[in-house]
Amino acid sequence: MGEVSRGARAVVVCPDIRGVSYDLDAEARLEEACGLALAIGIIVVQATIIPVRDVKPNTLFGAGQVDNIQAACALEEAELVIVDGALSPIQQRNLEEKLKLKVIDRTGLILEIFGERAATAEGRLQVELAHLDYQQSRLVRSWTHLERQRGGFGFLGGPGETQIEADRRMIRQRMARLRKELEQVRKTRALHRERRGRAPWPIIALVGYTNAGKSTLFNKMTGADVMAEDLLFATLDPTMRAVRLPGVEKAILSDTVGFISDLPTQLVAAFRATLEEVTAADVIVHVRDISNPSAAAQKSQVLAVLADLGVIDSEDGISTIPIVEAWNKWDLLDSESREELAEIAAGDDMILPISAVTGEGIDTLVTELDTLLTQGAREHHFLLPASAGQKIAWLHAHGQVLSEEEAGSDAEGPLRALHVRLTPKEFGRFESI
Incomplete structure (x- = not known):
């Protein structure tokens, strides 16, 4: 701007x-x-x-x-x-x-x-599109040459189009081009998501009201260096990093744009795609600034957006993806508030008090995420040739190997018996190797 x-x-x-x-x-x-x-x-x-x-x-x-x-x-x-x-x-x-x-x-x-924060190609395109949409309604206000007219074309052209009409036409053309470019970017992102859905690693999406501490938590869990300042909208573009959990060799942690009340209509449409990552998540971590007096109102804003994305059923309020509430900035609460809120949190397994700054409660959060991502795990028995080193190594890397021993031999050589705990997703991946 x-x-x-x-x-x-x-x-x-x-x-x-x-x-x-x-x-x-x-x-x-x-x-x-x-x-x-x-x-x-x-x-x-x-x-x-x-x-x-x-x-x-x-x-x-x-x-x-x-x-x-x-x-x-x-x-x-x-x-x-x-x-x-x-x-x-x-x-x-x-x-x-x-x-x-x-x-x-x-x-x-x-x-x-x-405009200042958008870092990715998609973010910049969305900002420009939203800005042009906003600007075209304000040409009346901000342009000083509006009454000038351009000459008509050819001999019979009348007085020609006014400058404001020309400017509006140029804005419409630019917006049409931007929408085409955005569609291409979205297709590319959809392909990436599809690819991650096949190979992939489970996805944990961090969501929350702006300035709730998502990026600080993201940095704490991944060792990354995402901009994490005490500013509204410090993050605009989804950022992804790999994290290791006790029972999951690799999971993708995704940091998303912060939600905000009364987000202008142009921006809701323009930024919806950056939140599409959330719909592909296996677990959602709703990071809340529990020290904020408006924490309850902020929560309802976030849940309303998740309902709009189809993650939460708008009729019964049930989420299709497990949602963990991380009550962040626990270190900023006074002792009375801590006691009061700790009682509430104790009665719900999906509420975890944390401090992304001090690290308090992060280990408990990691354990809970690990449990949610591995809760569908089942035990499987495999009989593999000892020469299948790659498959055996894969099982050690992606599953929980409960036992492994020699199991005689066949025409191809020695065999090994493995007793392994795997999630359905990991078992499916092993079957395709």
Whole structure:
């Protein structure tokens, strides 16, 4: 987007519109908006909640409220106003004219972050597509040459298309090209998933609200160096690494983009593909910032997205994939909260208190994941030629060899008897060797 510069001083305003039901309360929404601004390097000089009784079509806020925002901007020497809500193009343009400052809404701010963070080809394509979709509705506001007209073609061409029409046409063409490119990227990803489904290694997907600590946990479990900062949307692209569990030689751990409340429509569509990895997982780890006062509301947001992806049945609420809740940031709780939450966690095998920073509870989490991934394991007896070294080594690497001994010989030579515990997936792979 290139419209918001790092280090810009901003006033953040959170409209609390009467009659609108929000997922989070006004204080939590304001705190989240400030977190989004900090994630892009903006300095928040003032943050305030503004109750809105009647939405003004031209400016959203009333005249007196706009004057108050202007006074706050002048006092704090702000260069930017961030409105934590959706502004129509007209509201945005009118506010900019009245405040004589750049104004961006929640969608514009999140697009800025996405544009800076996206690292893979798919991520960049999705960001550009979402940005163009957002931009084409705002040509009225941001382009100064809109009334110019281009000459018509040929001798009989009329006055020609206006600049705004030409610009919109160019945006539509670019969006069509991007959608084709994205389709190709998705096909490639689907092939990769299919390949992993055949050979593969079980997949553990980390999901959770943004800034819950997924990337810190990912780094702790894999020894990887994924960007893990105390920032909203620190991770935008799915990252995968191999991990070893006690009973599983190799599993794939997948770190995904953080979920967020009221994600703008353009971004829900654009970023859905990055979450498709979750639908191919064998186990989902829902990482929750249990120290956050809005933890319950954040959980419902995450479950709603998983239901939208088809992972959770929207009618009965039952998940098709086992979900482990990792209650992260346990180290930040006071002793009273710990005791209270520990009682709840003790009554549910699928809830595990952890601290990705201190490492507390990580071993228990690994053990639980191992149990879930190997719970379908059965014992098998194999009689193999001693010369089949590759197959015998494979069983040692991928299964739990309970016993191995000489078992006489046949025409081809000595035989070995192996008693091995294997999961159905591993047994299927062994059969295809």
